[in-house]
Amino acid sequence: MSSWGKYKPNESGKNSWSQEEAFEKLTTFCAYQERCPWEVRRKLYEKGIKDEPAEKIISELIAEEFVNEERYARSFARGKFRLKKWGRNRIRMELKMREISEDLIRKGMTEIDPEEYYDTLLSQTEKKWETTSEPETYKKKFKVTQYLMSKGFEMDLVKEAIEGLISDQSQ
Template sequence: MSSWGKYKPNESGKNSWSQEEAFEKLTTFCAYQDRCPWEVRRKLHDKGIKDEPAEQIITELIAEEFVNEERYARAFARGKFRLKKWGRNRIRMELKMREIPESLIRKGLSEIDPEEYYDTLLTQTEKKWESTHESDSFKKKYKVTQYLMSKGFEMDLVKEAVESLQSQ
């Protein structure tokens, strides 16, 4: 019999876990990839564990270093910047949504090298400029600027990058 056979559906129709099962499953969940308490809380909620029992499990995961908000913020910032080419504003917004404290958000953002950040912004600007088919240069500049802003880059840096491209 598979290990899934012992789970009972909760009110949302999903399988629920006992507290012991939850802790075991979540150690694997957190070891696979850094997680924050917010993500763990959501996972627990999906499995029918809420309030005090959920907080007890999260406290235990933190005590055993399976969950570490600073490590999470640093890894999140590095990963989203390098892989998804997100800017600082987008990363900050996403971390705030995950209830990461501002002090840890700043530590996470400190993982991004300013030179690499600006080089990435220039590369993204050039790529978007080339792929934007717009004859009106004002509209093209607007579209490229909006795209870069949506990726989370700061307006002053975006403006500088777009202007450096136009002056070439």
């Protein structure tokens, strides 16, 4: 037996897994937190497993409910909104990048309560407004808008939140 034991290095020099080993390790990987097929495929590719063998493992993980795209989309939307304070546009873009279908993205978005969403936008707007050092209101509005847009909040809501904040401050 080689000094590598069960592992054999792949092209990138990282250790690769056998099919059985991959399935076993990926059950733990998927049980730890929700995963989508795209993330699992990336992990398999890192370990030198691609194409048909990778798809076979992914199919098994789906069959045994370790991977469920709807559950993933819902969990992702809920988590990124609550923990990272991302807006709908950013969440949608990230889910698309992970090859989640439009139908499942819509289901995931239902996890975001509209009132909680707007309250989060308002608190993010206030926080950024307070920490942005810019004497000119016009430039300050631009900077805060850019920040909130990069977090994925919708332009119309961002404008509404900033205008509301400015009118509250001028009273």
